[in-house]
Amino acid sequence: MGMTIAEKILAAHAGRNEVKPGEYIWCKVDATGGFGLRQLEALGIDEVWNPDRVYMVEDHQAPPPTIEVANQVKEMRRLAKKYKIKNFFEFGRHGILHQLFAENGMFAPGELVAMGDSHSTSGGVFNVCSTNSAMDAVLILVFGELWFRVPESVKVVLNGRLPEWCVGKDVILKVAAELGTDFGLYKSVEYTGPVARQMTLAQRWTISNMGVEVGAKFAIFECDEKTEEFLRGRLDRAYTPVFADPDAQYETVHQFDLSNLTPMVALPGDPGNGRPVPEVKDMHIKVDQAFLGSCTNARLEDLEVAARIMKGRTVHPDVRMLVSPASQAVYRDALKAGWLEVLADAGCVVEHSTCGPCYGGHLGVLGDGEVCISSSNRNFPGRMGSPLAQVLLASPATVAASAIAGEVADPRDYL
C-alpha cells in the first residue's frame, strides 16, 4: 500500500518497509537541540550520541535581559563545551533557532529532527519530518533515537495562482480560518499543489512554521529546486528527497483555490481568526505597535518587502515599529542590501535577531490595552505582553502598511 511523505520518512528511520498510523515505533533521529543536557548531566551521563548533530543557541532571551538568564546562558556554554557541541552559537553569530540551525545545515530532505521548541515544525519546509520534543530530548541525546506514534496524514492542496502581493502568511491565515486551528491535531500535514510550487522557500517556511498553530506534528513540503538552492553549500552529506506515493492514504484531503486570495489578517485571540484585509480595513483598527520579526516572517525577502513599502515614508506618529531579523546572517544581508537603512530612516527600531517581542519576553512588550500588528505566529491574550493587549497577525507587507497608516491597512494601497 502507498505511503505518505511522513510514513516513508518514519519507516526509513525505523528500519522498516512500511508503517501505519497509530503504530508505536522507535526511530533514529538525525539531529536535535541542546535542551536536555542539564538533565543528562544530572543523570550522570557524560556523552551524547553524536555531538556534531546537536545544535544550541539562546535566542529567546538574546542577549540576557536579567542576571538569572545570564547565569542560565553561562550554564549553556559550559554544557556545550563539556559535551563537545560544535554547533553552539554565540551572540553576534546567533539567530532564532529555526532559521539559524537551517542556515547551518541541520536539515536535509528525508531526515527526521526533534528539538525543544513548539515551532520546530518549521523544518518541514525542507521535506523533513521536524517536530517539537520536550522531556524526551534526553532519549535522543543518549541514544539518538525517539519513539513516535505514527500520525495520520492530511493533504492540503494549494491550487490556482497566488495574486501579486499575497504571500505564504496570507495562505496559512486563510487555511487556518477555513479549517480551524485544530485540523492538524497530531497529524502530519503535507502541503502540495501549484501554489506550493509557486511560493518562494521563505513563504513555504512561514506555513511550516505555523504548522503547530494548526496542531500539526509535522508540516511538510516537497523538495524542489528552490529547496536545493537554499541547501547548496550548507550540507556535509547527500540526501534523497521523499515524495508521497500516488496511492498514499490520507485521512483527509483539503483543496484550496487561492487565485482570488487577498491579504489576510488574524484578529486577536486565535490565529484562526483570519479575515480579508479589505474587510478589516473598514473597521479602522488603530495600532500602537507594529512588529516585523520572529521565526515566522523575518527573512530577507520579508525585510525587503517592508523596506520597499516604507521607502520615502515614515511610521505613523502614534505608532512604533520594531524590526528584528530572523538571524544574524539575515541581519547582515539586509544591512548590505540597504533594507535596514530604509527601515531606520522610516523611523523603525531595528533590533538584533531575537525572539523577545514575539513571546512578550523583552525588547518591546505590550502594555495594557495596546494593539499590535505582528508578522509573528501567536495572538492569544498575553502572548506579547499584557493580557489586556491585543495582537493581530499579518504578512510583513501588511504590517509595514499598517505602521504607516496607524491602523490596519492594505499593502496594495502602498505599492
Added chain:
Amino acid sequence: MGDTLVFQGKAWVFGDNLDADWQICSLETLAELRAGGVPLTAEELGKVCLQPVDPEFGRKVNLGDFIVAGANAGASVACLDGDPEDPHLIGAASLALKGAGIAAVLCESSNMTFLRNSVHHGLPVVECRALRGRVRQGDELRVDLARGAIQNLTTGESFRFSPYPDFLLDMIRVAGLYPQLKNASGSSGT
C-alpha cells in the same frame, strides 16, 4: 499483590481542552511559588494542582484517583507545559498531577506534548473516545493499563482502549523516563 499497572480509584470529571499551562499547573501559581521560595517539586505542585478550576482540589483528591477529561486533555495554547524560566521543569502539569496522587488521566483525546511528558514522568494518559458522557463525578473506576480495559464499577459499564506498547508500560512501571535512564546508566557499570 496486584499488578502495578492496574489502578482503582475515584473519578474527577472535567471538560474539553483542560489546559496544562493555565488550569492543571498554572504559570501564575508557579510564579507565586517561586517568589515564595517554595521548591517546585511534584509534592508542592500537587498541592496547587488544578487550583484555577477547583481551589480545593489538592486537598480533596485521594491517592490513586483518576482525572476524566474530554477532548484535547492537556491542551496548551501557549505551548509551554512547564515554566519557560526553568528548563528543569518540563511537563509541570504532569508533575503536578502525579504530585496530587493521580493514577492516570483518562480522556477522549489529548495534546501530544502533554501525553508524552506525562508518560515520561510515569503518569499514564489513556485516550478512549467511548468514555464521553459515561463517567460521572465520583464514580469508582478500575483501569488495566496493559490489557487496555476500563471498568466503571459504579455503573457496571466497560470500555476498551488500545494499550501502550511494552516499552512505555515498562517506563510507567519504573515511574518514568529519568528513573529508567538512571537504572540503565547505573547498571552499565561505566
